[in-house]
Amino acid sequence: MSKRSAVSLAALVLLGPGILTVEAQQRFRIGGGAGLAVLYHPDVEHGHTAVVGGNLGFRFNDNFSVEAGFSFARSDRFFDPLGNPVDETRGLPRYEFDAIRYHLDGSFLYHIGRREPFHPFVIAGGGLERRDEKRTDITFVLDENNVVISRSEEVVLDTTEYEPAVHFGGGCDIYLLYNVSARIEFRWWLPQNMDKTTRMFFFGATYYF
Numbered sequence: 469m470s471k472r473s474a475v476s477l478a479a480l481v482l483l484g485p486g487i488l489t490v491e492a493q494q495r496f497r498i499g500g501g502a503g504l505a506v507l508y509h510p511d512v513e514h515g516h517t518a519v520v521g522g523n524l525g526f527r528f529n530d531n532f533s534v535e536a537g538f539s540f541a542r543s544d545r546f547f548d549p550l551g552n553p554v555d556e557t558r559g560l561p562r563y564e565f566d567a568i569r570y571h572l573d574g575s576f577l578y579h580i581g582r583r584e585p586f587h588p589f590v591i592a593g594g595g596l597e598r599r600d601e602k603r604t605d606i607t608f609v610l611d612e613n614n615v616v617i618s619r620s621e622e623v624v625l626d627t628t629e630y631e632p633a634v635h636f637g638g639g640c641d642i643y644l645l646y647n648v649s650a651r652i653e654f655r656w657w658l659p660q661n662m663d664k665t666t667r668m669f670f671f672g673a674t675y676y677f
Contacts, residue, residue, distance in 0.1 A: 494647060494676045497525045497535075501651065501672020505541040505569075510663040512565050513553055514543035519668050521571075527676075530583040535575050539668065542568045546606075560608050560616070563624075568600040569666055571657060573635060587649075588640040597633040597659045597666075602626045633659040639670075647676040 500522035507514040518541065525535030546561035548554050554561050573595025580588050603625035609618040639653030651674050657666040 495527050497523075497527065497533075497674050497676045499523050499525070499651060499672050499674035501670055503668060503670040503672075505539075505669075506667045507541060507543050507567055507569055508663065508665045508667075509567065512545070512547060512551060512567075514545065514565075514567055515553065517541055517543040519670065521670065521672075523575075525577075531579050531581075533577045533579070535577065537571075537573055537575060539571045539670075540568070541666070541668070542566070561606055563606055564604045564621075566600075566602045566604075570598040571633065571635075571666070572596050572598075573633070575635070579641070583643075585643045586640060587643065588638070590636075590638045591653070591655065592634075592636040594632065594634040597631050597657060599629045599631070599664065600627070601629075629661075631659040631661060633657045641674065649674045649676075 500520075502518060502520045504516050505519035506516055519539055520541075521537060521539030523535045523537035525533055527533040544564070544566045545553050546555070546564050549562045573593050575591050575593035577589050577591045580590070602623065605622045605624050607620045607622070608616050609620075611617050635655050635657045637653060637655035639651060641649040641651055643649045651670070651672045653668075653670040653672075655668045655670065657668075659665065
């Protein structure tokens with residue numbers, strides 16, 4: 469055995485376990501972030517609202533991984549008698565609609581190609597969606613000069629619904645360091661009630677360990 473071969477073998481013996489340890493340490497990941505969500509509803513226009521979420525995942529290799537995630541989004545808007553959104557400070561709204569959506573899900577991810585600084589992926593999975601919806605009707609009493617002298621509120625809807633939901637989407641990881649990446653993602657949730665879907669644009673960060 470040559471001297472160079474002996475040195476290479478010794479380095480492999482000494483560093484091999486360390487290399488395997490580093491590789492194993494990079495299989496788990498934790499992430500979180502925020503973005504914009506669109507909550508669809510057949511009767512009211514929720515518009516764009518903020519969403520926050522997090523996930524915990526396991527990577528089998530550069531291409532295949534699984535993760536469990538949670539997200540939360542809320543829309544609280546005022547509407548006129550025709551159901552058009554209004555600014556409470558500039559008009560006399562007729563009702564307030566407060567909607568909250570939670571998603572708890574498991575996902576399968578496929579990253580396309582080898583692990584590069586820019587690594588796109590597709591995502592699909594399913595889970596549970598919770599919807600809290602509350603409508604409060606507002607009544608104003610005006611004087612002869614159309615000045616508000618009193619205001620009353622009545623809760624006419626206050627429901628909580630749970631439904632299974634599937635989702636799909638895509639995005640990319642942008643590696644800033646070997647074990648830290650930025651994440652950009654689009655995801656579309658489809659519950660049993662197809663009139664109340666949710667679309668989300670998410671921006672976050674992921675740490676691999």
